[in-house]
Structures are given as C-alpha cells and as structure tokens.
Amino acid sequence: DAKTTQPPSMDCAEGRAANLPCNHSTISGNEYVYWYRQIHSQGPQYIIHGLKNNETNEMASLIITEDRKSSTLILPHATLRDTAVYYCIVSANTDKLIFGTGTRLQVFP
Amino acid sequence: EAGVTQFPSHSVIEKGQTVTLRCDPISGHDNLYWYRRVMGKEIKFLLHFVKESKQDESGMPNNRFLAERTGGTYSTLKVQPAELEDSGVYFCASSQDRGIPLLFFGSGTQLSVL
Numbered sequence: 001d002a003k004t005t006q007p008p009s010m011d012c013a014e015g016r017a018a019n020l021p022c023n024h025s026t027i028s029g030n031e032y033v034y035w036y037r038q039i040h041s042q043g044p045q046y047i048i049h050g051l052k053n054n055e056t057n058e059m060a061s062l063i064i065t066e067d068r069k070s071s072t073l074i075l076p077h078a079t080l081r082d083t084a085v086y087y088c089i090v091s092a093n094t095d096k097l098i099f100g101t102g103t104r105l106q107v108f109p
Numbered sequence: 110e111a112g113v114t115q116f117p118s119h120s121v122i123e124k125g126q127t128v129t130l131r132c133d134p135i136s137g138h139d140n141l142y143w144y145r146r147v148m149g150k151e152i153k154f155l156l157h158f159v160k161e162s163k164q165d166e167s168g169m170p171n172n173r174f175l176a177e178r179t180g181g182t183y184s185t186l187k188v189q190p191a192e193l194e195d196s197g198v199y200f201c202a203s204s205q206d207r208g209i210p211l212l213f214f215g216s217g218t219q220l221s222v223l
Contacts, residue, residue, distance in 0.1 A: 042216055099151050099153075
C-alpha cells in the first residue's frame with residue numbers, strides 16, 4: 001500500500017503557483033520523497049525528489065517539513081500542460097516505487 | 110539520447126491468446142521495471158530486473174505472466190494465456206544504478222483482451 005496521503009483533486013489558474021500537499025507521517029529515516037506525474041495516456045514522468053532539504057529544479061520545488069511528515073510540490077507558474085495526475089511517493093534507496101491514487105491537478109485558463 | 114521505448118503501443122487480442130510486450134530501456138540503465146495500470150486502478154508494480162536478474166517479482170499477478178531480460182538489455186513480458194482482466198496499460202521503466210530509483214518510463218503498451 002502507498003505510504004502517502006494526497007487530496008484527490010485540485011484546481012489552479014494558469015500562471016499561478018500550484019501547491020500540491022502530501023502527508024507521509026510514517027516515513028522512515030532512509031526514505032526519500034519522490035514526485036512523479038502522469039499526463040493523460042503518457043507514462044509517468046519524474047519531477048523531483050528529496051530526503052530532508054528543500055529541492056528545486058527546472059520543473060518544480062519540493063518543500064519538506066522539518067519533521068519530514070509532509071511535503072509540498074510547488075509548480076511556480078502553472079500552465080495548461082501541467083494538467084496531470086501528480087503522485088507523491090516515499091521509498092528507500094533500493095525499493096520499488098509504489099504509486100498511490102495521486103492528485104488530479106486541473107489547470108484552467 | 111533515446112528514452113525508454115515500448116512495443117507495440119497497442120495490442121488487441123482474444124482471450125486465451127498469447128501476447129508479448131517488449132521494452133528497450135535507456136542505454137546503460139541496469140535497472141528495468143514493469144508496471145501496469147488496469148482500468149480505474151492505481152499503477153501497480155510487477156517486477157524489477159537488475160541487469161538480467163530478477164531482483165523483485167513480488168507484483169507478478171500469476172504464472173501466466175513471464176518476464177525475461179536475456180543479456181541484460183531489452184526485456185519482454187509475455188502473457189499466456191491472456192484473460193479479460195489482463196487488459197490495461199503496461200509500463201516499462203529504467204534507471205541507472207545510483208542507489209536511488211529515479212525511473213524513466215516509456216509510453217506504455219495498451220493491451221485489450223476481448
């Protein structure tokens with residue numbers, strides 16, 4: 001079973017920041033937080049990952065709370081092409097990735 | 110650099126027939142994973158190869174599914190005989206051996222069993 005809890009759906013206006021929350025209260029010390037997304041009919045796409053520090057790349061930022069029990073994925077300027085299902089996954093180094101139900105993000109004009 | 114490629118993109122077969130799906134990982138990626146998504150359900154892990162060895166096959170649903178990765182390059186997933194409940198999208202992913210599973214997924218094979 002997935003070890004994370006995410007809201008089933010969210011809306012965001014184009015050009016605004018999309019903040020997607022994830023709870024992972026049972027995360028272990030050696031488990032990373034990963035974010036993937038699946039745009040309709042495509043394979044899942046890696047976005048970002050982190051252990052305990054905040055991370056940023058060209059796609060998004062990942063904010064992890066100090067106790068590591070929750071995190072937020074931030075898409076700074078959402079576009080219509082960011083409409084997708086976003087998956088928050090926790091996994092140790094050598095584990096497989098277990099996908100949950102994710103958050104369906106709808107970006108509207 | 111080419112990504113993960115899967116063949117075919119779509120397959121329609123009748124119940125009882127055999128289907129073989131192929132996955133070509135990114136060159137140099139030792140880790141290869143198979144996942145599938147059946148209608149209305151979550152993306153489920155099937156198995157994980159490290160080179161030609163099966164590291165974890167705990168997600169394989171039953172013995173009608175056979176995965177191989179001869180030579181540690183491409184992989185095949187054969188379903189024999191196919192059943193109606195096998196319909197879904199089968200995804201392949203690969204990753205380098207860097208100690209953390211950063212997976213790159215293919216576009217999937219849509220399998221329809223009639």
